[in-house]
Amino acid sequence: MSNKKTALVVGSGAGGAVIARELQGRYQVTILEEGGDFKPFSLPIGKLAALRRTGVFLAERMIRLLLPNMRVEKTKDMVLVRGIGLGGTSTLATGNAVRYDGSIRALGIDLDEQFEELYRELPITTEHQKHWTDSTRKMFQMFEQMGLNPLVTPKLMWAPQCVECGHCAIGCPTGAKWDTRALVEEAVKNGASLVTDCRVTGLDIENKTVKAVHALHHGRRETYQADLVILSAGGLGTPVILQHSGIPTSGSLFVDPVLCVAGPREGLGQDRQLLMPFISQQDGFILSPYMDYLSFFFNRSWRLPMRNIASIMIKLADEETGDTDGRRIDKSMSSDDQRQMDKAVDMSREILERMGVPEKEQFLGTLNAGHPGGMLPLTEKERDTLHHSVLPDNLYVADATILPRSMGNPPMLTIMALARKIAALL
Numbered sequence: 001m002s003n004k005k006t007a008l009v010v011g012s013g014a015g016g017a018v019i020a021r022e023l024q025g026r027y028q029v030t031i032l033e034e035g036g037d038f039k040p041f042s043l044p045i046g047k048l049a050a051l052r053r054t055g056v057f058l059a060e061r062m063i064r065l066l067l068p069n070m071r072v073e074k075t076k077d078m079v080l081v082r083g084i085g086l087g088g089t090s091t092l093a094t095g096n097a098v099r100y101d102g103s104i105r106a107l108g109i110d111l112d113e114q115f116e117e118l119y120r121e122l123p124i125t126t127e128h129q130k131h132w133t134d135s136t137r138k139m140f141q142m143f144e145q146m147g148l149n150p151l152v153t154p155k156l157m158w159a160p161q162c163v164e165c166g167h168c169a170i171g172c173p174t175g176a177k178w179d180t181r182a183l184v185e186e187a188v189k190n191g192a193s194l195v196t197d198c199r200v201t202g203l204d205i206e207n208k209t210v211k212a213v214h215a216l217h218h219g220r221r222e223t224y225q226a227d228l229v230i231l232s233a234g235g236l237g238t239p240v241i242l243q244h245s246g247i248p249t250s251g252s253l254f255v256d257p258v259l260c261v262a263g264p265r266e267g268l269g270q271d272r273q274l275l276m277p278f279i280s281q282q283d284g285f286i287l288s289p290y291m292d293y294l295s296f297f298f299n300r301s302w303r304l305p306m307r308n309i310a311s312i313m314i315k316l317a318d319e320e321t322g323d324t325d326g327r328r329i330d331k332s333m334s335s336d337d338q339r340q341m342d343k344a345v346d347m348s349r350e351i352l353e354r355m356g357v358p359e360k361e362q363f364l365g366t367l368n369a370g371h372p373g374g375m376l377p378l379t380e381k382e383r384d385t386l387h388h389s390v391l392p393d394n395l396y397v398a399d400a401t402i403l404p405r406s407m408g409n410p411p412m413l414t415i416m417a418l419a420r421k422i423a424a425l426l
């Protein structure tokens, strides 16, 4: 029998997949994943769009009928989105690979080496610019003319395979987009075990050691044991497991709220465009072209055919003031968040106006968010260990939960760099 130490990794998204791939070999790894295989959106969008008039798309939660791995939860004033299944939320991501570790560096945590490794190993590229459609090029020029300093987005993708279908966030049909399922596959090839449909519910802790991990596997109670446990169930999943195990979390949830400002623009064809091909960084938010499927199906203002809609996304760095206990998510826009959002909406309206969309015809999307994190934030105290003192000695957290601040920016690459650093410390 092997006397290799064992590790349980909970979740297979940005944090979990990296940890599992890095640890397998040094440890015998088992991945416990709540969901199953990722299933892309496979129905004809045109026909479904026609159904919008019948009022069949009642509530955002129904998106699961179209995209089973997308979980949608509602707070008082926004819709929260995450991916449950192999690859976690990375399967729904638009593939943006942005380094954004200023708040982590400010704590004295240096991720240079980890980012360099990720740039070396992953298909991160701006080559997609060569394949941009006319409408993307024109939008880029418009941003430039307005002094918004747009930068081509580095993407996790094999650019030559991209057919500019605009389906990045609902299941790339050509395999051009990279997501963390590739790392899970590698870990499994190297001997890791993968248990899907296995929702971890809590941990037994004795003498500052995790003794057992409790889960529902295909709905049946199971118990797992290992020398080391890593929670990577995401910014909404991990805090709940910690709380159910008697470990307090802080009410510092951020989510990076997203709002699209849109309007009619006959034949623009933004539906057949790489999502977020470029980004304009502003103070506290970003602006980027984005076709918003949630608003398109569930927001009554979005009744036009997709090809005739121009849409600019605002993504905001929000105040870290939310909380969840698993039953309820308490998160709303603070007055500062709203002030920032109003400023961003005004800028987006001006962009659209210059694109030929009169302000009186413009409409807003549904306020939503897909970057939850921050409920066990790193501080200077964890600078060298990346391990909080409230955690048992053999328990680590490696996902968005430990990010110290909201970014208002794509966080996946930074979460992966942090997870690599944690793996190196173990």
Ligand SMILES: Cc1cc2nc3c(=O)[nH]c(=O)nc-3n(C[C@H](O)[C@H](O)[C@H](O)COP(=O)(O)OP(=O)(O)OC[C@H]3O[C@@H](n4cnc5c(N)ncnc54)[C@H](O)[C@@H]3O)c2cc1C
Binding pocket: 010, 011, 012, 013, 014, 015, 016, 032, 033, 034, 035, 081, 082, 083, 084, 085, 086, 087, 088, 089, 090, 092, 093, 094, 095, 096, 097, 098, 169, 198, 199, 200, 201, 232, 233, 234, 235, 237, 238, 241, 369, 370, 371, 372, 398, 399, 400, 401, 409, 410, 411, 412, 413, 415
């Ligand atoms: C539509 C959309 C587009 C996005 N696009 C980008 C982008 O282009 N670039 C970018 O950087 N970021 C993007 N993001 C955000 C990014 O995907 C997430 O921030 C990132 O994946 C979070 O990583 P994580 O490891 O914290 O959690 P996740 O990737 O969400 O992984 C959590 C994993 O844990 C599993 N899990 C949850 N609870 C349990 C449990 N109790 N037991 C077992 N398993 C559990 C889940 O199934 C999942 O596999 C996007 C998000 C959305 C919603």
